[in-house]
Amino acid sequence: MRAEGQNWLALFAPLWLATECVIGYNPNMTSVEIIEEIKRLPPSEQNRVIDFVRKAVEVRPLTPDELGELAKGMVEAKDPAEADRLQAKIVRGFYGGPADA
Numbered sequence: 894m895r896a897e898g899q900n901w902l903a904l905f906a907p908l909w910l911a912t913e914c915v916i917g918y919n920p921n922m923t924s925v926e927i928i929e930e931i932k933r934l935p936p937s938e939q940n941r942v943i944d945f946v947r948k949a950v951e952v953r954p955l956t957p958d959e960l961g962e963l964a965k966g967m968v969e970a971k972d973p974a975e976a977d978r979l980q981a982k983i984v985r986g987f988y989g990g991p992a993d994a
Contacts, residue, residue: 955986 922930931942955963960983967979 951985952989954989960986
């Protein structure tokens with residue numbers, strides 16, 4: 894008969910090993926530290942980070958100051974196509990998603 898400690902080890906050792914591999918994230922990292930970590934990634938992984946950031950910027954709501962600057966540019970635009978582009982950007986920035994959502 895196995896000792897109770899051995900049963901625990903047999904049951905939780907694989908889980909413990911798996912979490913030890915994953916728990917390398919430090920929630921207290923600064924943006925500078927994150928950027929330094931990104932610089933250490935291979936180019937293919939850096940490209941994935943770049944794609945993520947581009948997509949995240951597209952869907953985040955804009956600040957009131959950013960929306961105000963876009964509105965000012967839209968009002969002052971001489972080209973109707975530019976005004977339409979800025980209007981779509983304002984809608985995306987206000988709702989935090991695609992203009993046609």
